Amino acid sequence: MNNGSEAATIAVDSLGCKLNQAEAELLARQLAEAGYRLVSPDDEADIYVLNTCTVTSLADRKCRHRLRLARRHNPNARLVAIGCLAQRAPQELGRIEGVDLVLGNDHKSRLLQSLSKSGCEATPHADRHPTGQTVSVLRTRTFIKVQEGCSSFCSYCIVPVVRGGEKSSPVDHVLAEVRRQVSAGYKEVVLTGTKIGSYSHNGDGLKGLLEHILADTGVARLRLSSLQPQEITPGLIRLWQDDRLCRHFHLALQSGSDGVLARMRRRYSVGEYERSVSLIRAALPEAAITTDVIVGFPGETESEFQQGYDFCRRMDFARIHVFPYSPRQDTEAAGMPGMVADRIKKRRSQKMLALAEVSAQNFRQQFLGKIMPVLWEKQTDGIWSGLTDNYIKVYVKSDQDLRNRLLPVKLGEVRRDGVWGEMIAPAR
Ligand code: SF4
Structure with a gap:
């Protein structure tokens, strides 16, 4: 830790979804405004903050690894874990991993107060970077959180437990944030949330929010982090007549088998998913449609996997993120019969990843010469x-x-x- 005459250096890092990135950006800006000096997570820092993820057991392992790396980088650094893994397993991070401060989603907004209470105060410094520059330590595109939480309780997902119910930011706050980022020089804003399609504030849904942003800000490019297939409507897609909206739709499929989708408690069928894709492609033939797929969900038979594989091949996705199913404690699926053996999950993942590669190449191929x-x-x-x-x-x-x-x-x-x-x- 520095001797108090210089500003404490702080690195803010994030794993997992784009919502975590958005939160990390906001936090970095607040810390810079409070007088901390931001450094890259690869540099030695007095304080290292990780916004954690717990969506799979692999995400848990990555968080623990990242925290150990930070400790190795600077054995005297104060380690802080916030976010979803911090919410789910505070003792594990505190006692076992030796993290100095653990703040789950319920308490992460108190990070600044907690740091100063624990003696990690910021020192005002004359050469503080203007706000816009400090945030660029993290990313060039800027991520703005418009919504948080989920009440869907898909049977495999821990997110509703660690993030709680759905809450949306007021339209005015979002507009002010977009304008601020545009004046700081950002050309692309990515709207993020746990489930941005359920955005709702004072009668405005996602469509209303997008209309306000397009009409009332000077944003050059606006991207949505992800949507659910049932949220795609003709009215929503009409907004893409404004070419500031990026022709990129991340629609999580999770499985291309109706039987598996029902066990996952997803709220659409394979047919409904396909109709949403057709609606997008009819209006925007060059749109990238990207997706997530879970393989080896409990009870997934060889034929259900094959249906999913064939469906993904037919959909010509621009990207497929493949996740082998990983049971999360406190979810319904963790107690389901028919757990799929690891070697079968591995084989199915490899097959799906090979398709993902071909599908991505085919997508890019169409644009050569343009x-x-x-x-x-x-x-x-x-x-x-x-x-x-x-x-x-x-x-x-x-x-x-x-x-x-x-x-x-x-x-x-x-x-x-x-x-x-x-x-x-x-x-x-
Ligand atoms: S919609 Fe389903 S998968 Fe997505 S966060 Fe909510 S519960 Fe999890």
Whole structure:
């Protein structure tokens, strides 16, 4: 810890969903405003804060690993765990992992007070970065939380337990936050929440919120983190006539078998999911539709898995995130009969991952030769990378500073996890 004459350095890190990223960004900004000096999670920090995730046992392991790495980086650092794993297993993090301060979702808003009570006070410092710059320690795109919590209780999911019921931010707060981020220089805003399709505030649903943002802010690009298939309506999709809305829809499928979907307590059938995809594609043929799939859910037979696989192949997803089922204590599915053996889950995951790779390549392939605007995010070894609005990662070689600029590029060859592009005009 520093001697009190310099500002304490603090690293804010996050694992899991985009909601966690949004919360980490907000927290970083509040800490900077309170006088802490933000550093990257890869640097040595006096205080290391991790916004944890507990959606799978792999997420738990990653959180513990990240905390141990931070301890190794600076053995004297004060470790702070907040968020979902901190909510579910505070003792484990405190006693076993030696985390100094554990604040679950119920208490994480008290982080600043808790830090100063425990002697980790900020010291005002003259060279404080302006707010917009401090947050860029984390990301180029900015994530804004508009909603939190879920009351759906899908049978496998721990989120309603650790995040609680649904709460939405008032429209005015969201608009003020979007305007603030736009003035700080961000071109892309990603709206996040546990279930943003259930956004509801004073009569405004998600559609109303989007209308307000498009009409009343100068945001250049607006992306939604994820939606449920039953939330796709013709009225909602009509909003995409405004091309500031990114043609990217993350619709979690979880399974392409009606039997499994029913056991998961999802609120749609495979047919309804397909109708939502068709509605999007009829209006926006170049939209990227990405999804999550759980393999090896309790009782999933070989034929149910195969139905799901065939359905995913037919849907031509731009990306498929594959999760082998992992039982979460306090969920209904953890007590279901017919647990699938690990080796079977592994085989099914590999098969689904191979399909995901082919499907992603096929999606990118359609755009070769096209000119599309890309928001450039970062440079590594002279290669810039960024995203199109329909979520294609594009790389170009350039020694110019392209960061946070929205510039057109001609898409060339499919490479690695994206596409190589060629700048069609020199960046000015
Ligand atoms: S909708 Fe289902 S999977 Fe998503 S957070 Fe709610 S309970 Fe979990």
